[in-house]
Amino acid sequence: MAGAAGSDPYRARMDAALPWNNPLPEAVVDHVVARLDLVPGSRLLDVGCGRGELLARALTTAGVTATGIDPDQAELERARARLGEASARVVWHACGVADVPPPDRAAGSFDAALCIGATHAFADRREGLPATLDALTVLLRPGGVLAVAEGYWRQLPDAGYLAATGIGRDDYRTHAENLALGERRGLLPEFIAVSSLGDWDHFEGAHERAALEPHARHPEDEAARARAEQRRVWTDAYRRWGRATLGFAVYVFRLPVASARRSGSRPTASA
Numbered sequence: 001m002a003g004a005a006g007s008d009p010y011r012a013r014m015d016a017a018l019p020w021n022n023p024l025p026e027a028v029v030d031h032v033v034a035r036l037d038l039v040p041g042s043r044l045l046d047v048g049c050g051r052g053e054l055l056a057r058a059l060t061t062a063g064v065t066a067t068g069i070d071p072d073q074a075e076l077e078r079a080r081a082r083l084g085e086a087s088a089r090v091v092w093h094a095c096g097v098a099d100v101p102p103p104d105r106a107a108g109s110f111d112a113a114l115c116i117g118a119t120h121a122f123a124d125r126r127e128g129l130p131a132t133l134d135a136l137t138v139l140l141r142p143g144g145v146l147a148v149a150e151g152y153w154r155q156l157p158d159a160g161y162l163a164a165t166g167i168g169r170d171d172y173r174t175h176a177e178n179l180a181l182g183e184r185r186g187l188l189p190e191f192i193a194v195s196s197l198g199d200w201d202h203f204e205g206a207h208e209r210a211a212l213e214p215h216a217r218h219p220e221d222e223a224a225r226a227r228a229e230q231r232r233v234w235t236d237a238y239r240r241w242g243r244a245t246l247g248f249a250v251y252v253f254r255l256p257v258a259s260a261r262r263s264g265s266r267p268t269a270s271a
Contacts, residue, residue: 009210009213009214009224010210010211010214010227013206013209013210013213013214014206014207014210015051017206017209017210018203018206019053020050020053020054020116020117021050021117022116022117022149022195022203022248023195023199023200023202023203023204023248024116024149024193024195024199024248024250025195025196025199028193028250029054029057029116029250030057031191031193032114032116032147032191032193032250032252033054033057033058035145035147035190035191035252036058036111036112036114036145036147037111037112037145038058038061038064038111038112039061039063039064040061040062040063040064041063041064042061042063042064042065042111042112043064043065043066043067043109043110043111043112044058044064044065044066044067044110044111044112044113044114045066045067045069045104045109045110045112045113045114045136045139046058046066046067046068046069046113046114046115047069047097047113047114047115047118047121047122047132047136048069048070048115048116048117048118048121049068049069049070049075049076049079049114050070050072050075050079051075051078051079051082052068052076052078052079052080052082052083052090053082054114054116055068055079055083055086055090056082056083056086058114059083059086059089059090064089065089065090065091066089066090066091067090067091067092067093067100067104067110068090068091068092068093069093069095069097069100069121070093070094071094071095071096072094073094076092076094079092080092091104096121097121097122097135105139106139107138107139108139108140108141108142109139109141110139110140110141110144111140111141111144111145112140112144112145112146112147113136113139113140113144113145113146113147114146114147114148115132115136115146115147115148115149116147116148116149116250117149117150117248119131119132119148119150122135125168125170125171126168126170126171126172126173128150129148129150129173129178129181130181132148133146133148133181133182133185133187133253134185136148137185137187137255140255141255142255142256142257142258143254143255143256143257144254144255145190145252145253145254145255146187146252146253146255147250147251147252147253148250148251148253149248149249149250149251150172150178150248150249150251151171151172151246151247151248152172152173152174152175152177152178152246152247152248152249153172153173153174153245153246153247154175154244154245154246154247155244155245156169156245157169157241157245157246158241158245160237160240160241161237161240161241161242161245164233164234164236164237164241165234165237165242167246172246175194175247175249178249178251179192179251182251182253186255186256187253187254187255187256188253188254188255188256189251189252189253190252190253190254191250191251191252192249192250192251192252193249193250194247194248194249195247195248195249197243200238200243200248201243204235204238204242207231207234207235208231208235211227211228211230211231212228212231212232214227214228215227215228
């Protein structure tokens, strides 16, 4: 979403309510960052870095450098401000993954990689997770760590939920199927966590309040009215079906030191 947070009441409220745009709790994210095994000299890649909250936590380790990718220039400006002096240790790319210059797309360039709720950067919908795993394992050195977060079906979605949200039945896999995508690529699972129902309630509630409050304050604002109505539809679908249907998980994998990926074995994107 373009534009400065100060001029967008919805974004300003979201920034105040949530450190990132997904339902992972802070304790889980902090543990994920710790599992990246960053030491002085490590290089970290964050795809879909947004306003840089995960980078800020990772760069508390002295001597770590990073690359942050996000197509939203406004988000990267906020990330630079969030990181302060540590921003000088980050190479920023305001573009899609395919447009990142070759030096940051070379095989084995990074010690760790993050893609938290941003697999759409690599491919749309169902193909996003396998494409992300394929791309990041190439960019990591042997023994490197990657953390990827993705949605999954807790149960088969009701037709009413799909119609209300525009989500496709085939857009997500199950939790076990997500994990299996990594394991079939020879990746070693080191940490897995799923968002609780309470985490989801907090996340969806923050979005609801951020959309409804500006409309309540300025009922004459057509943009605020449209956003509030859209959020009411989404929230109703969440309460009726989504809470029991859609999950969200983070998967931390380690690339084996002797990786099969580097010896020519390459699964297809949809495998």
